[in-house]
Amino acid sequence: MTKKAFEYKRIEPVETLKKMLDSAVSKVGDQVLYKYRDKKDIKEVTYKEFQYTTFCLGTGLASLGLASEHVACTGENSYPWICVYLTMMQATGVFVPIDKELPLDDVINIANDSDSKAIFYASKFEEDFKANKERFNNIKYFIGFDREEDEGEFLSFNKLIEKGKKLLESGDKTFTDMETDHYGLKLLVYTSGTTGNPKGVMLSEHNLVSSVYYGLQVSQPETMELAVLPLHHTYEAVPGILVGIHHHSTTCINSKLTMVLKNIQEFKPDYLYLVPAFVELFYKKIWAAARESGKDKALKFLIKFSNALMKFGIDKRRELFKSIIDSFGGNLKTIICGGAPVRAELGYFFDSIGIYLMNGYGITECSPLVAVNNRNYNDCTTVGFPLPCLELKFDNINDDGIGEICVKGDVVMMGYYKQPEKTEEALKDGWFYTGDYGRLDKAGRLVITGRKKNIIVLNNGKNVYPEEIEDYIGSIDYIKEVVVYALLDEHGQQDRLCAEIYLDSDIIKDNKDPKLKAKLKADIDEKCKELPRYKQINEVVIRDTEFEKTTSNKIRRNKVGPNAGK
Secondary structure, three states: OOOOOOOOOOOOOOOOHHHHHHHHHHHHOOOEEEEEEEOOEEEEEEHHHHHHHHHHHHHHHHHOOOOOOEEEEEOOOOHHHHHHHHHHHHOOOEEEEEOOOOOHHHHHHHHHHOOEEEEEEOHHHHHHHHHOHHHOOOOOEEEEOOOOOOEOOEEEHHHHHHHHHHHHHOOOOOOOOOOOOOOOEEEEEEOOOOOOOOOEEEEEHHHHHHHHHHHHHHOOOOOEEEEOOOOOOHHHHHHHHHHHHHOOOEEEEOOOHHHHHHHHHHHOOOEEEEOHHHHHHHHHHHHHHHHHOOOHHHHHHHHHHHHHHHHOOOOOHHHHOHHHHHHOOOOOOEEEEOOOOOOHHHHHHHHHOOOEEEEEEEOHHHOOEEEEOOHHHOOOOOOOEEOOOEEEEEEOOOOOOOEEEEEEEOOOOOEEOOOHHHHHHHEEOOEEEEEEEEEEOOOOOEEEEEEHHHOEEOOOOOEEOHHHHHHHHOOOOOEEEEEEEEEEOOOOOEEEEEEEEEEOOOOOOOOOOOOHHHHHHHHHHHHOOOOOHHHOEEEEEEEOOOOOEOOOOOEOHHHOOOOOOO
16 A cells, blocks of 8 residues: 655644744643643643743843843753743743853853843852853843842842733733744854854744744644753754644653653653654663563564554554553653654664654754654654755765755744854855755655765775764664774775774673674674675774763764864
């Protein structure tokens, strides 16, 4: 039975973010929008209650002259963080999310570079901000989520809301009557790339509503999300938070990464946005538990049996794999994976047990969504169908039909903040040059092959995308992390490939075993045997520690191999 051609779904148009929230309140105002843990209790906030809180906070900010300014925010995922975010999305000002994991100097540099006039912060920053307040060039107010009292320029978040509430109830409409500039700067996000200094990506309200509207035309989530990824990332902030509002979902807030599995079991979400590192962890935990209980062969048999039934249109996955699904709360139906390529093997596995793993592709400069799979047309070897508002082209196409992905359309950024030279490098005649390489398949889905910066050009002229080989090697169960790079010959040319490996200590107890390296090389050779000769691994390095990573959990490749530190 052949599938019909993919059709984009009709979605209610989005004019502005304020109207999007208005529409949701008018339709599902008494439905729970957010759930979160407050000490020992689970708090629930309806759409109507949340909107009113943003009106109060916005009115309080307007009374300080801040609703039309650049306002920064840093801290762990929390309900107050989201309140600030959605308040500023309805204001005439600009929201500047800052990664809570950055060193203090970087936080200060971003606050200064972004021209922020106020910064909301979690309690962990209290002492540092007080001790370094003079280093913040433009900040007039430091607003603490956990502060109980105001103290000079250090204000209490709750008191600001109370102040705004009194003004609102007395008839102050300064905030609620604000009309945003649809094509002006709305969200200023500083990237955390694996190399180079962060750049301030300028996104307009038009960029954001386009990502919501056109993204939902391609793929629709379920009804309840657990917000796991950091809110300062556009991946969670837009496809997660904003899409959730327009889709009328409930979002449960995960405050700490150490609490993910516990919160999945407690909140019982039916969909998650994750990066591949989480999916890999889940996958390996499932198989480790199966091996430990002696049920790994039975699990492999059940997968084959279930897939055979699926060919006859019989879907028993949720019954056959109930114990695994119950370990994820019992309701999980969909995982949308982005941020980096996910191994196709993981997609096949999760689909086989009744949890759709849908790979997508995005980049901050595209608000962030470019393409995503749909559960009815899911193919994890691709990142899915491009948004219908976009044009794609491929630059410098090689003999394999692969070129640099260039994007033009409604989600493409305005540019980099105060960096016209960087903007001109990335944006050419409206086309954003992503730095990622790929192609379209016959169905029109986007296939990612690797990063432009990561391409290895061997001395025989062959191009190698290390991510492709890492995909094969990463499927070995006792390998936790892998980076493939080129070793140099005596003339400084790249002539052979090396795989640097960090092993899973839960499986390999002694990485000094003299036989281990030979076994590892043999297993790698077996996994990569289908690849052409020039893509074969020549040498293997076993490392004692995990690779250094960015705050978004991406390996810093410039810290690995012969070019480390250059």
